[in-house]
Amino acid sequence: MKRRGGRVDGVLLLDKPSGISSNAALQRARRALNAAKAGHTGTLDPLASGLLPVCLGEATKFAQYLLDAHKRYRATVRFGITTDTLDAEGQVVSTRAVALDAARIEAALLTLTGPQMQTPPAHAALKYRGRAYYDYARAGEDIPRAPRAVEVMRLELLDWRSPDAVLDIECSKGTYVRVLAAELGERLGCGAHLAALRRTATGGFSDTRAIALDALEALPPSGRGAHLLPIDVLIAGLPRLDADAQAAAGFLHGQPIAAPPRAAGVHAVFGPHGLLGVADAADGLAQPRRVVAAAPSPDMQAA
Secondary structure: OEOHHHOEOEEEEEEEOOOOOHHHHHHHHHHHOOOOOEEEOOOOOOOOEEEEEEEEHHHHHHOHHHHOOOEEEEEEEEEOEEEOOOEOOOOEEEEOOOOOOHHHHHHHHHHOOEEEEEOOOOOOOOEEOOEEHHHHHHOOOOOOOOOEEEEEEEEEEEEEEOOEEEEEEEEOOOOOHHHHHHHHHHHOOOOEEEEEEEEEEEOOEEHHHOEEHHHHHHOOHHHHHHHEEOHHHHHOOOOEEEOOHHHHHHHOOOOOEEOOOOOOEEEEEEEOOEEEEEEEEEOOEEEEEEEOOOOOOHHHOOO
């Protein structure tokens, strides 16, 4: 979706292939759509495939609302083998015999469901004193890794063919599926690692709506923009406030707009021509938090 001046703004539901980083996939999508600015809404490891919403142009200002959303995955856990990275990309640490059945696995899954404290893996992109965890791990240096509060809402066994179990997982942001895989293996006494991972949904979007990177690049340039969604899909879950033309112009320059007396919290704000931004409402006023660079033209609206 192009706005006046040729700038590209919108959201692309990308089906990231395994074997490349999220940033590499993002940059290829950005070039395919000739966008000046792009950002994704939650990293997928190179091993993983699946849904990677890419925000282009002004949409990057609202990416946080998908970053905070619950994620859903289909994961293959391989029992009997542990690795130093907890996934298939690492070096084998140990091997053990596997003597499991579906009932035992399902019982163990129940113990990993719900709110919990999870310690991030040593091989992670999180930072400690300005360096990524994996830099310390590769150098053989131990660092403190503080547990974080996460929640696993769904942890269901879809298929069991020893030594592999296929799981359907729904979890909060910040949850490491490879940590869940390793913990599951330890609870069952044989160890495990994450053999494959696919993100199937996030923030109300499904991978069934996503376009593969190769398919996007194979399209003629004139047809690629048809796969972009409007910016406002990122904030569809927020309550809405509407502003007339005069109030909209002021809002884009940092001025508050009137809000219902009982309105409170973050709201999506729209003007006569579409999304203006998001605002914090309280005491009858909505103060701008994030605004688009200019009022969207009519061709930016959702169908």
